[in-house]
Amino acid sequence: MPPGSRVGLVVNGRPGVDPYGRPDLYDLEYADLVEDRAFYVSAAVDTVGQVLELGAGTGRLTIPIAEAGQQVVAVERAEAMRERLAVRAQMAGVADRIDIVDGDFRSLRLGRRFASVLLPFNALHHCADEDDLAGLFATVAAHLEPGGRFLFDAYLPDWELYARAPGRYEHRLLKVGDAMMPSWESSEWDPDTWTHHVWYHFGEGAQGTSLHLVLHMYPLATLRSAMTDAGLTPEFDAEDFEGTPLTRRSVRWVGRWTTQRTEQKSSS
Numbered sequence: 001m002p003p004g005s006r007v008g009l010v011v012n013g014r015p016g017v018d019p020y021g022r023p024d025l026y027d028l029e030y031a032d033l034v035e036d037r038a039f040y041v042s043a044a045v046d047t048v049g050q051v052l053e054l055g056a057g058t059g060r061l062t063i064p065i066a067e068a069g070q071q072v073v074a075v076e077r078a079e080a081m082r083e084r085l086a087v088r089a090q091m092a093g094v095a096d097r098i099d100i101v102d103g104d105f106r107s108l109r110l111g112r113r114f115a116s117v118l119l120p121f122n123a124l125h126h127c128a129d130e131d132d133l134a135g136l137f138a139t140v141a142a143h144l145e146p147g148g149r150f151l152f153d154a155y156l157p158d159w160e161l162y163a164r165a166p167g168r169y170e171h172r173l174l175k176v177g178d179a180m181m182p183s184w185e186s187s188e189w190d191p192d193t194w195t196h197h198v199w200y201h202f203g204e205g206a207q208g209t210s211l212h213l214v215l216h217m218y219p220l221a222t223l224r225s226a227m228t229d230a231g232l233t234p235e236f237d238a239e240d241f242e243g244t245p246l247t248r249r250s251v252r253w254v255g256r257w258t259t260q261r262t263e264q265k266s267s268s
């Protein structure tokens with residue numbers, strides 16, 4: 001069965017399709033999501049030289065950045081997402097501004113540095129453990145110029161959401177061509193592994209498809225110390241893209257961190 005094909009629709013029994021094998025459904029789900037666009041596009045446009053985007057997906061942000069005139073190196077692990085990004089870039093007339101790279105952000109080394117590295121839309125929750133996180137932030141540090149900026153957003157644990165009884169929520173009707181397709185979400189928190197399972201269901205009954213997104217969650221302190229260990233320091237932290245200060249109740253973290261302006265001399 002090819003990646004992204006329809007498999008059983010079991011939800012709490014867990015199966016479901018890899019969401020990054022179905023870029024068409026990914027784009028349908030997030031067609032209206034623009035709240036993060038100004039944050040990333042304005043930072044990208046202010047950057048001298050190319051911008052590095054990690055986990056670029058189908059180009060939801062990559063393409064607006066390129067349309068604003070910036071050159072982007074777009075790293076993406078999932079082949080289906082890269083293919084759709086390439087098609088979308090062609091259609092938008094910005095393919096010459098986007099270098100699409102097949103890479104893993106936990107270990108990537110391009111051998112060059114950038115003034116801005118972007119990690120949008122919760123991509124760090126694909127790090128399954130603290131070794132993965134350390135690899136990701138080492139990648140960020142290895143690709144930032146001295147004084148360069150790392151922009152990201154991530155979820156913080158949402159205990160009210162996790163306490164909710166499993167069940168369908170966020171019922172919607174999505175426009176597909178001339179037809180309307182029903183859609184709903186369901187989720188389950190695994191307290192043993194700190195994993196949030198989210199299913200996005202599209203279509204009716206057995207004809208439908210369930211995407212199963214697995215998000216590995218971390219306390220804010222764990223994320224901050226992994227970034228500090230990689231040599232990054234905070235410039236801006238907030239709970240949204242408008243800059244509302246973080247509190248203990250925040251369920252999202254939007255940040256801009258930086259590296260030292262001068263390379264540290266080796267102590268040896």
Ligand SMILES: C[S@@+](CC[C@H](N)C(=O)[O-])C[C@H]1O[C@@H](n2cnc3c(N)ncnc32)[C@H](O)[C@@H]1O
Nearest residue numbers: 020055056057060076077078104105121123126
């Ligand atoms: C939540 S999506 C964000 C996509 C896009 N940046 C956006 O804002 O719509 C996360 C993306 O990161 C990619 N990804 C996950 N783990 C990765 C890894 N280790 N290396 C590179 N890309 C990865 C996924 O395939 C997916 O396309």
